[in-house]
Amino acid sequence: MVSTPAPRGARAARSGPRRITLLGATGSIGRSAADIVQQQPERFVVEAVTANGNAEALAETAKSLGARLAVVADPAAYDDLVAALAGSGIEAAAGAAAVVEAAARPADLVVAGLVGSIGLAPTLAAIEAGADIALANKECLVCAGGLFLAAAERAGVHILPVDSEHNAVFQALDAENCGAVERIVLTASGGPFRTWTHEQMRRATAAEALRHPNWSMGRKISIDSATLMNKGLEVIEAHHLFAAPAEQLEVLVHPQSVVHGMVVYADGSVVAQLGAADMRIPIAHCLAWPERVAVATPRLDLTAVGTLTFEKPDSDRFPSLALAYEALRAGDWATTVLNAANEVAVEAFLDGAIGFLDIASVVRDGLDRAAGARVENGATIADTLALDAAARRYAAEAARRRTVLVG
Numbered sequence: 441m442v443s444t445p446a447p448r449g450a451r452a453a454r455s456g457p458r459r460i461t462l463l464g465a466t467g468s469i470g471r472s473a474a475d476i477v478q479q480q481p482e483r484f485v486v487e488a489v490t491a492n493g494n495a496e497a498l499a500e501t502a503k504s505l506g507a508r509l510a511v512v513a514d515p516a517a518y519d520d521l522v523a524a525l526a527g528s529g530i531e532a533a534a535g536a537a538a539v540v541e542a543a544a545r546p547a548d549l550v551v552a553g554l555v556g557s558i559g560l561a562p563t564l565a566a567i568e569a570g571a572d573i574a575l576a577n578k579e580c581l582v583c584a585g586g587l588f589l590a591a592a593e594r595a596g597v598h599i600l601p602v603d604s605e606h607n608a609v610f611q612a613l614d615a616e617n618c619g620a621v622e623r624i625v626l627t628a629s630g631g632p633f634r635t636w637t638h639e640q641m642r643r644a645t646a647a648e649a650l651r652h653p654n655w656s657m658g659r660k661i662s663i664d665s666a667t668l669m670n671k672g673l674e675v676i677e678a679h680h681l682f683a684a685p686a687e688q689l690e691v692l693v694h695p696q697s698v699v700h701g702m703v704v705y706a707d708g709s710v711v712a713q714l715g716a717a718d719m720r721i722p723i724a725h726c727l728a729w730p731e732r733v734a735v736a737t738p739r740l741d742l743t744a745v746g747t748l749t750f751e752k753p754d755s756d757r758f759p760s761l762a763l764a765y766e767a768l769r770a771g772d773w774a775t776t777v778l779n780a781a782n783e784v785a786v787e788a789f790l791d792g793a794i795g796f797l798d799i800a801s802v803v804r805d806g807l808d809r810a811a812g813a814r815v816e817n818g819a820t821i822a823d824t825l826a827l828d829a830a831a832r833r834y835a836a837e838a839a840r841r842r843t844v845l846v847g
């Protein structure tokens with residue numbers, strides 16, 4: 441039976457400001473979260489902010505939010521961070537272990553805004569330290585969904601979905617009638633190549649693939665949107681968040697990105713969440729949940745939008761979505777491999793080493809090779825990360841073979 445990741449009333453009513461940590465504070469999600477926090481200084485206080493190497497931007501964010509601690513994952517950025525924080529009284533640290541320690545500092549809510557399975561260790565540390573998670577970093581669930589949610593249950597914390605489609609479903613899901621849910625529908629914009637031919641996509645450049653029609657996002661998710669792998673990752677994410685089998689999860693292409701997700705009930709009712717294409721809206725929902733907060737975000741003007749359209753995804757031109765359904769049906773090992781291979785393939789495409797259509801081929805090769813090696817579901821996070829590492833090696837080799845073909 442479908443379920444909600446956080447039943448209403450599960451979090452005590454707010455008493456005093458909520459302590460927040462932002463992982464990936466300099467990224468697209470991190471900046472949107474910082475904007476919401478800044479709009480409600482009496483509601484939120486900031487414990488820690490983290491980034492990779494973007495020391496100056498991180499220091500600015502830390503100062504404007506009044507954070508206690510700022511951490512860069514890249515040790516080479518430490519001196520710049522210390523210099524940029526001079527005189528502020530904000531503590532500085534560097535290194536991957538320091539990011540994990542920052543995530544584990546006492547907080548009510550940690551915004552998981554890292555990109556890729558690299559976010560797994562710090563987000564798990566936050567869970568184990570007892571913080572609720574506002575989860576944008578969907579790769580945590582695609583890489584290790586079962587173990588991740590088991591850790592959350594053990595710690596008694598909530599995973600609040602930031603991803604716009606999942607946040608929409610979270611809002612549309614009636615916790616008392618989960619048994620009457622027939623289907624969950626995630627919408628997809630279709631990405632920048634929705635109307636492109638196969639031949640046009642074969643020659644697509646990174647700059648073209650990064651030009652999302654509706655959302656302003658980081659580079660990795662923008663490429664995932666262009667291949668429709670983003671929607672595939674989101675189907676797996678929804679499977680974990682809402683305990684829904686693949687058969688209950690549907691994707692509809694909706695080029696306007698106004699309806700973000702829908703729940704279809706057994707009586708024929710369809711409950712949808714709509715909003716402007718701005719991540720500050722679902723982030724504000726998660727930060728204030730179970731309350732609602734008044735924030736300055738773009739308002740949806742349906743008369744300006746005029747027409748809402750929906751179409752079936754084209755699995756011939758966009759094979760990545762079908763690959764994700766296949767992995768979901770195959771088991772946890774396969775979604776771990778799918779995610780890792782996709783991360784490698786996207787990076788290779790952004791580096792100009794492989795073509796756009798090669799991304800799905802590299803993921804296909806990674807899944808086939810892992811199946812041939814009879815890999816098993818990870819029983820622990822360490823096993824899962826070992827499988828993630830093996831899949832990265834398979835995918836890197838597959839990408840190198842494609843580079844030779846392309847070059």
Ligand SMILES: NC(=O)C1=CN([C@@H]2O[C@H](COP(=O)(O)OP(=O)(O)OC[C@H]3O[C@@H](n4cnc5c(N)ncnc54)[C@H](OP(=O)(O)O)[C@@H]3O)[C@@H](O)[C@H]2O)C=CC1
Nearest residue numbers: 464465466467468469491492493494513576577578657658
């Ligand atoms: N952007 C969006 O609108 C949406 C994003 N998501 C998901 O949210 C997550 C974040 O996406 P997005 O904000 O677009 O990504 P960005 O690339 O914009 O930001 C990534 C953040 O992570 C930091 N980072 C990168 N690598 C490391 C590392 N090795 N160690 C520590 N920190 C690191 C970056 O720091 P630095 O700046 O120093 O490089 C930056 O702060 C992804 O999983 C994405 O799929 C989901 C829905 C919508």
Ligand SMILES: CC(=O)[C@@H](O)[C@H](O)COP(=O)(O)O
Nearest residue numbers: 603604628629630631665670
């Ligand atoms: C904003 C958000 O949640 C993204 O995941 C978005 O959905 C990407 O757009 P696509 O629908 O094109 O994948």
Ligand SMILES: [Mn+2]
Nearest residue numbers: 603604605674
């Ligand atoms: Mn999304």
